[in-house]
Amino acid sequence: MKQLYYDLKEKSWYHTDQGKEKIFLGKFFTVPHKDSHPREYQSFHFQVAENKAGPLVGIMASPKKEGFIGNIGLFKRLQLSLARKGGNSIVFTPDQLSDDGMDGFCFLPAHRNWIKMKAPLPDIIYNRLISHEDEVKHLEKVQNLADLYDIPIFNPCFFDKWELYLQLKSHQELAPFLPRxxxxxxxxxxxxxxxxxxxxxxxxxxxxxxxxxxxxxxxxxxxxxxxxxxxxxxxxxxxxxxxxxxxxxxxxxxxxxAIATLPFEGRKFDYRILAHANEQDFDTTGIGVRVATKQQVTTHVPAGGSIVSLEDLPFELDVPAIRKLISLCGKHLSTFYDNLGEFSADIGVTPDGKLFLFELNAKPMDFDEPEIKTASIEKLTDLFIAKSNKKKENVV
Incomplete structure (x- = not known):
């Protein structure tokens, strides 16, 4: 680990190593040297390989007046995980990204607070815009800049349910799992x-x-x-x-x-699956269960659904079949979407044991199950590090 520093007054990065070797942070930024610290500064521990520190991850959030809106808990957990592994993240809104870098916000886990921060262009952009409308407004500009500087955007966009159906329907093995x-x-x-x-x-x-x-x-x-x-x-x-x-x-x-699925205590339920990319495949990170309310419309928790554990169900899930289905979905969708790092799936099972794919979501909501929440952050952090290292290898 190597320490880099941020001058809180001058809003600039520096290092204090006496060696003549250059240290790079983000895309194309050379960290300057200072002989001594200013009065107000913040230190960061970075993993450095071949003079490259990081990864530096830009988390793109939706704008609001004088700040941002998004899954704040996710952003904090991701920063904590990155910091433990020698990386850093900056939350920025699309108007805070330019050729000169990011002008956003950094969470400091040790102090449990946020600071405003200027940073170089990131190694990776993690798209967490909260709506289709925000993507229509902002994504083209960010995508153009990312393409110019060869910055991958993880989770490039929300899925359109009709386009997604056509994409999955075109796959011979996936088509039988889709409701008409x-x-x-x-x-x-x-x-x-x-x-x-x-x-x-x-x-x-x-x-x-x-x-x-x-x-x-x-x-x-x-x-x-x-x-x-x-x-x-x-x-x-x-x-x-x-x-x-x-x-x-x-x-x-x-x-x-509407597919007739197995009921749980007289109510509709489905499996909520979280998946992450792993090399050329997709792994099942976790499996949860969501149960609808008595009105039987949806199992989504924000719309009134509830959570139960797999152990609560009076029947056994065919986990190998789920893992195979998720792998097929991820690999096939990767032919349509670059840098698809994660997705979630809503899967139902009929009384005769047939699986059906009801939904796939490009920007998964937080899972309430602690073990899935923890595994998700670990997977994301490792993905960012692996992608950053791959980009470095390509340059070298």
Whole structure:
């Protein structure tokens, strides 16, 4: 480990080694030498190999007035893990990134506080923008700069549910695990409800179960339930279709057959899987269980779902089958998305044991299970270090 320092007043990096060897931090930045420390400074321990310190990770968060918004707990845990392994992270918003570097925020675990900090361009950008809308506003500018300086962006974008379905459907081994899905229009709505009696309507660009509706055909009318526990009754397909057109185009939704899955204590449940890249493969980092409320619309915890352990279930999960499915998903999606470092999957199982892929999410929410939360941070840290070392090897 080598100590580098940050001058809090001058907002600049330096080192105090007497040797003549240069020390590099981030992309293309040479850390200058100082003979003595200024009055106010902060020290950081870096792993240094071939004069390169780091990795320096830029965590891209969504902007808010005079700061940022995002998963603060995740950012803190990631910084702590990186610091233990000789790295550092800076949280920045897209407007704080330029050719000159990042002007963001650094969490100091020892002091349990944040400081404003200027830093060089990072070795890696970890995309944690919180919404599709923020990506539309900001991502192109950041991507252009990252491409110019050969900076990989981990988790390059949210998944579009329709595009994702088409991508997975094109894989011969993955296609059988997918519920039948189409873009929403009046004709598809009528055909699906005649064929399946129960369907889900989902926003193509949403997360946490937001915009999810469950519809059942009782023979005379159509019952719609939402994640807000609202229940509506429609007398016709036309009226039901008009309901989804009132806030935007119908093609911003998908329609999906409702799969009858094993119940837990009379309630719908599914497995929540966390996966991380490992060389050319994807490993299953953890498996959780999410159970829906009595309204049976979604298992997402923010929408009212609850958490149980695998041991609570009265049946055994085929873990090898899950791991194989997750590996296939990760490797196939990597042909469409560069630097896909992690994803989560919602998987259901039918009474006869067949697995179904309901959702894949490019920016996983925090898992509440402590062992999965810990394993996730370790996996991410190791990924950043491995990717940084690979980029260094390519340069050398």
């Amino acid at each position: 899905t189409s873009l929403l229009n009046e004709e598809n709505l009528a055909e699906f409800l005649q064929t399946y009696k129960e369907v889900y309507i989902k926003k193509r660009k949403s997360k946490k179960g937001i915009g999810l509706s469950y519809i059942s055909n009782n023979g005379h009318s159509y019952i719609l339930k939402t994640t807000s526990a609202k229940t509506l009754l429609f007398p016709s397909i036309k009226k039901l279709y008009q309901y989804f057109c009132k806030d935007g185009p119908a093609h911003s939704y998908i329609i999906q057959e």
